[in-house]
Amino acid sequence: MATTIHDVAREAGVSASTVSRVLNGTAPVNEEKRRRVLHAVEKLNYRPNALARGLKKKRTYTIGLIVPDITNPFFAEVAKGVEDASRDYGYTVILCNSENDPARERTYLNVLGEKQVDGVIFVTAGSNEVNRSTPLESPIPLVMLDREIPGIHADSVLVDNKRGAYEAARHLLTLGHKRIGIITGPLPLSTAVERWEGYRKAMREAGVPVDPRLVKNGGFTFEGGYAAMQEILGEGDPPSALLASSDIMALGAMKAIEECGFRIPEDVAVVGFDDIMVASLVKPALTTVAQPKRQMGQLAVEMIVERLERGRKRVRRVLLAPRLVIRESCGCGRCGDGA
Amino acid sequence: MATTIHDVAREAGVSASTVSRVLNGTAPVNEEKRRRVLHAVEKLNYRPNALARGLKKKRTYTIGLIVPDITNPFFAEVAKGVEDASRDYGYTVILCNSENDPARERTYLNVLGEKQVDGVIFVTAGSNEVNRSTPLESPIPLVMLDREIPGIHADSVLVDNKRGAYEAARHLLTLGHKRIGIITGPLPLSTAVERWEGYRKAMREAGVPVDPRLVKNGGFTFEGGYAAMQEILGEGDPPSALLASSDIMALGAMKAIEECGFRIPEDVAVVGFDDIMVASLVKPALTTVAQPKRQMGQLAVEMIVERLERGRKRVRRVLLAPRLVIRESCGCGRCGDGA
DNA sequence: CCATGGGATGAAATCGTTTTCAAAACTCAG
DNA sequence: CTGAGTTTTGAAAACGATTTCATCCCATGG
Known part of the structure; x- marks a missing residue:
């Protein structure tokens, strides 16, 4: 059906090897023949078969x-x-x-x-x-x-990730926050544990104890963030700031926060992670840790x-x-x- | 390097054809040999080469x-x-x-x-x-x-698309809007022109003239929507409602609208197209035409x-x-x- | 008991390339 | 003009599967 290298060879009056050589520039070939080959390729609209090529070339x-x-x-x-x-x-x-x-x-x-x-x-x-x-x-x-x-x-x-979360937490700390919550990702994930570590490091350095009621984890999803935040708020004694391990989770958390009648950032400040496009579109625009x-x-x-x-x-x-x-x-x- | 069907054949003491047959179930093969083949496949951790297979089977x-x-x-x-x-x-x-x-x-x-x-x-x-x-x-x-x-x-x-835009426009019309603007997509695109047609049909049917100053077009992007809306607002005599040809454009438009000091939906109502995830997260949540x-x-x-x-x-x-x-x-x- | 037919099997051809290898053609010095 | 050396070239062998085809074997019915 499809035209093969042999068709081209026949059309150009040369061998398949020669066609291959002009197409790949893998060896010099007589100018006249090269022209004939190129012409035949054009005429027959030849497209090399990548399977065959891959098979041979690995x-x-x-x-x-x-x-x-x-x-x-x-x-x-x-x-x-x-x-x-x-x-x-x-x-x-x-x-x-x-x-x-x-x-x-x-x-x-x-x-x-x-x-x-x-x-x-x-x-x-x-x-x-x-x-x-x-x-x-x-x-x-x-x-x-x-x-x-x-x-x-x-x-x-x-x-x-550790550094990213660390800087985010430091930012909140320098803003005067003491009750900073965190929603971590699924803990087997390296990204999730590293961000969690960054948060702890910042807290430790600042001499601020972490309240275990303020740390929950969830999937890296909107629902995950939403549910985790509900849990946190359900404990009573809400945080004044929250670090979410992803932007999507942050958005979910923000929904939960607002549903509870709190305002962002006045009542609880929020920072996310990733810097996906919506982070800048949502209101209030999300402060976040951008990844390249x-x-x-x-x-x-x-x-x-x-x-x-x-x-x-x-x-x-x-x-x-x-x-x-x-x-x-x-x-x-x-x-x-x-x- | 990688193990081939021949390696398996040798190991199992049969021909390559037989191996192929048991692997593809393309012909009956003696139970004893089948077992040996399967065993050899396992032992050598054989993985068929999809290139070779594809080349032959097309x-x-x-x-x-x-x-x-x-x-x-x-x-x-x-x-x-x-x-x-x-x-x-x-x-x-x-x-x-x-x-x-x-x-x-x-x-x-x-x-x-x-x-x-x-x-x-x-x-x-x-x-x-x-x-x-x-x-x-x-x-x-x-x-x-x-x-x-x-x-x-x-x-x-x-x-x-025509129907989608038509229904969106109708919705705005039944809400009492007369000055309805539209931001279309790039007009060579079939989706863009169909949505534009749906809008016009609704307007025509309702006997509402379309003010050409209220129709602009732009790329299917945030910036496209933003710029187009700025143009519209720049004309003076702003619309009371806007149909954007995509959600992303709608978000851009919303930004322009708010920057102008107008409120959504009180001053200008907005509806988008697509129903991407952020549409439901943004505030106010975006009314839109959902696509499957x-x-x-x-x-x-x-x-x-x-x-x-x-x-x-x-x-x-x-x-x-x-x-x-x-x-x-x-x-x-x-x-x-x-x- | 033999012929016939059907089921299992392997050898070899095939898929469409690239690449080796050897032959052919050409170049150029002596 | 010849022979060594260098390019160009084509035939054929890969690459790793599937599939055709022929063979072999065995069972079964006449």
């Missing part, structure tokens, strides 16, 4: 990307970074939604392997299960993005390309710096905005 | 998805629907971000072809250029999603599978119904919410 120019949920703006941004950089390097990306399910993660890792992708970028849902039975020991380049798995010694691009989402995606593909094309062998772990962006929800005067 | 179980911007929540939802359904049917999806650039669309269409995808789901950026020079006449199943291109006779899943985003994605892959596995030949065009969801920004009493 390179598919494809990168697999596994994320928990593409619908989450944070991952969408990361995905965009990945897609964009991939394209620049001539790669294509297979998108896998794990739906936060370790079983799916495993399946996808296998499928990507069978499809012979040249590398995998993996944002794990992070349950302990993955830890054990996931096929991560394959020879193909793997980079863990955003979240690490303790036992795994692989390339990774992470942000300094696009850059994370780009970096991840660069790390794969390094291994593939520049033969890097040592594992590389990069830790990106987050940045506190101050808006309205923290109630500090200098509302810098940042739409 | 099926890659891969679907290409081209969207203008995965970061846009609308497309992210669609993508999730696509990914999810693909997975159910045993397919994998290649994600392509066209960045609204016709040149990239074309390139991606070609790349997907070379990669021998079994089908393409295409949300076009919709410029006229695509119209002309894009390789859409290939034999692989293509479904146009959300947006059509006039000349192209392909499968498509669309929503009834997930379902659109699912349907698109089903249409591809129909062609692939059930041999459908006729082109199919499905038109989904939108649904007006009433929240606060339209200012009508019965604020139904919808978190």
